Amino acid sequence: MDLVERALAGERLALARLLTQVENDTPAGRAALDRLFPRTGRAHLVGITGAPGTGKSSLANRLARAFRSLGDCSPARKVAVLAVDPSSPFTGGALLGDRLRMKDISGDPGVFIRSMASRGAVGGVARATAALASVLDAAGYDPIFIETVGAGQSEVEIVRLAHSVVVVDAPGLGDDIQAIKAGILEIADILVVNKADLPGAENTLRALENMLELAYPAGSAERRRPPLLRATATTGEGVEEIVRAILEHRAYLKETGGWQRREQDRLRREFEALLSAALVARWREQAGSRAVHELFARIASREVSPSQAAEEAVKKTMGCE
Amino acid sequence: MTDRKIRVLIAKPGLDGHDRGAKYIAQALRDAGMEVIYTGLRQSPEMIAEAALQEDVDVVGLSILSGAHMALVPRVLELLRANGQGNVKVFVGGIIPEEDIPALKQAGVVEVYGPGATSETIAAAIRSALPDDIVI
Numbered sequence: 333m334d335l336v337e338r339a340l341a342g343e344r345l346a347l348a349r350l351l352t353q354v355e356n357d358t359p360a361g362r363a364a365l366d367r368l369f370p371r372t373g374r375a376h377l378v379g380i381t382g383a384p385g386t387g388k389s390s391l392a393n394r395l396a397r398a399f400r401s402l403g404d405c406s407p408a409r410k411v412a413v414l415a416v417d418p419s420s421p422f423t424g425g426a427l428l429g430d431r432l433r434m435k436d437i438s439g440d441p442g443v444f445i446r447s448m449a450s451r452g453a454v455g456g457v458a459r460a461t462a463a464l465a466s467v468l469d470a471a472g473y474d475p476i477f478i479e480t481v482g483a484g485q486s487e488v489e490i491v492r493l494a495h496s497v498v499v500v501d502a503p504g505l506g507d508d509i510q511a512i513k514a515g516i517l518e519i520a521d522i523l524v525v526n527k528a529d530l531p532g533a534e535n536t537l538r539a540l541e542n543m544l545e546l547a548y549p550a551g552s553a554e555r556r557r558p559p560l561l562r563a564t565a566t567t568g569e570g571v572e573e574i575v576r577a578i579l580e581h582r583a584y585l586k587e588t589g590g591w592q593r594r595e596q597d598r599l600r601r602e603f604e605a606l607l608s609a610a611l612v613a614r615w616r617e618q619a620g621s622r623a624v625h626e627l628f629a630r631i632a633s634r635e636v637s638p639s640q641a642a643e644e645a646v647k648k649t650m651g652c653e
Numbered sequence: 654m655t656d657r658k659i660r661v662l663i664a665k666p667g668l669d670g671h672d673r674g675a676k677y678i679a680q681a682l683r684d685a686g687m688e689v690i691y692t693g694l695r696q697s698p699e700m701i702a703e704a705a706l707q708e709d710v711d712v713v714g715l716s717i718l719s720g721a722h723m724a725l726v727p728r729v730l731e732l733l734r735a736n737g738q739g740n741v742k743v744f745v746g747g748i749i750p751e752e753d754i755p756a757l758k759q760a761g762v763v764e765v766y767g768p769g770a771t772s773e774t775i776a777a778a779i780r781s782a783l784p785d786d787i788v789i
């Protein structure tokens with residue numbers, strides 16, 4: 333059996349090695365993704381995002397455990413966590429510390445935790461995060477939690493990647509102004525104020541509640557208003573309610589067609605990105621390096637604009653001229 | 654484009670309760686361009702082997718100050734092998750009596766470092782212990 337077959341048969345080391353191939357974008361990894369593709373699209377991808385230190389990893393730990401013992405599936409669900417931490421832009425190295433908070437689930441054979449470095453990508457996840465999630469999806473993990481880099485600002489990518497986004501806030505972070513800046517209300521499907529055991533949690537809750545009132549005025553049902561929940565990840569308090577909210581959001585997406593829409597948008601974007609890369613490569617090949625250089629020189633000397641040059645290149649490559 | 658990084662698990666087995674050294678080396682290896690998974694205090698050999706498996710690491714670094722290295726280290730090595738990860742390079746750091754080092758190396762440890770070892774030395778040893786196709 334090869335790596336893909338072994339991973340599909342439930343062999344965890346094979347799965348781990350496959351994830352490495354895919355993360356490193358090797359030829360073997362790309363071939364594996366192609367083979368696994370027909371088996372993907374089943375898992376619920378749940379993003380967990382929020383400012384640094386709000387308790388994302390601690391919550392992922394609790395949520396994964398709760399889903400393991402949910403009792404709505406037999407055999408029990410297999411659950412995965414993908415945890416992204418930033419790579420240093422200077423050395424390319426990374427310190428991946430999310431596992432530190434996931435000790436409860438690290439001995440459970442039905443849970444697979446994988447740490448990822450962002451490897452230069454901005455937006456809270458790595459370029460390969462979606463691909464790693466689809467490998468875990470094909471291997472039968474559902475749900476798959478994706479913890480973003482805790483930058484607190486630009487985690488917009490997670491909206492494209494996940495079906496449901498849980499935004500985690502905590503008291504003492506400068507509250508409402510920061511939340512507005514980060515645009516967290518816009519990306520949240522579920523809002524959680526974690527560290528509810530700490531003083532100030534009530535204030536954070538109230539501030540978010542007020543902002544929700546403004547963003548979703550009573551009577552306007554255009555957009556779904558995200559539930560606002562409180563939790564204490566260290567004790568597990570409130571986790572049950574988050575689990576319920578995640579299941580509800582999944583059901584809501586399935587009912588309203590939102591699930592399919594997100595899926596189609598994601599696949600179309602992926603296809604278009606790959607197509608443009610392939611077309612650029614094809615153009616370079618057909619035009620030849622001399623012509624490519626000449627064209628770049630004409631752009632650099634302001635003889636033609638990039639858009640004029642692109643149009644010219646398309647005409648030539650597509651054989652219309 | 655292939656983007657291969659050295660992946661290292663830094664773990665602290667046993668019951669001693671401070672991890673300054675382990676954190677220091679984790680940061681130093683990150684600064685050397687490696688991806689370092691840090692799992693914190695009080696890890697059982699089983700937890701360490703399981704993390705090494707899920708993370709598909711190239712290297713495991715064990716930091717031990719408790720004196721229990723002769724029990725813990727061979728157990729980790731044994732579990733790694735049982736999981737099919739006999740190729741993972743294991744390094745040990747901490748307070749290890751000179752006379753125990755040959756036995757640890759005999760068991761499969763690549764190198765043992767005391768408190769005086771520099772991070773440059775350790776990073777270089779990791780690089781030279783790994784096969785050539787892992788570059789950063």
Ligand SMILES: Nc1nc2c(ncn2[C@@H]2O[C@H](COP(=O)(O)OP(=O)(O)OP(=O)(O)O)[C@@H](O)[C@H]2O)c(=O)[nH]1
Binds near residue numbers: 387430530563
């Ligand atoms: N008092 C209290 N502390 C908590 C709670 N949840 C998490 N913490 C603590 O907050 C700190 C950060 O928790 P993490 O789970 O690592 O937070 P994170 O958001 O994953 O952090 P980054 O990944 O670094 O952004 C740890 O010291 C946790 O023990 C909580 O509900 N109450």
Ligand SMILES: [Mg+2]
Binds near residue numbers: 390430479
């Ligand atoms: Mg975290």
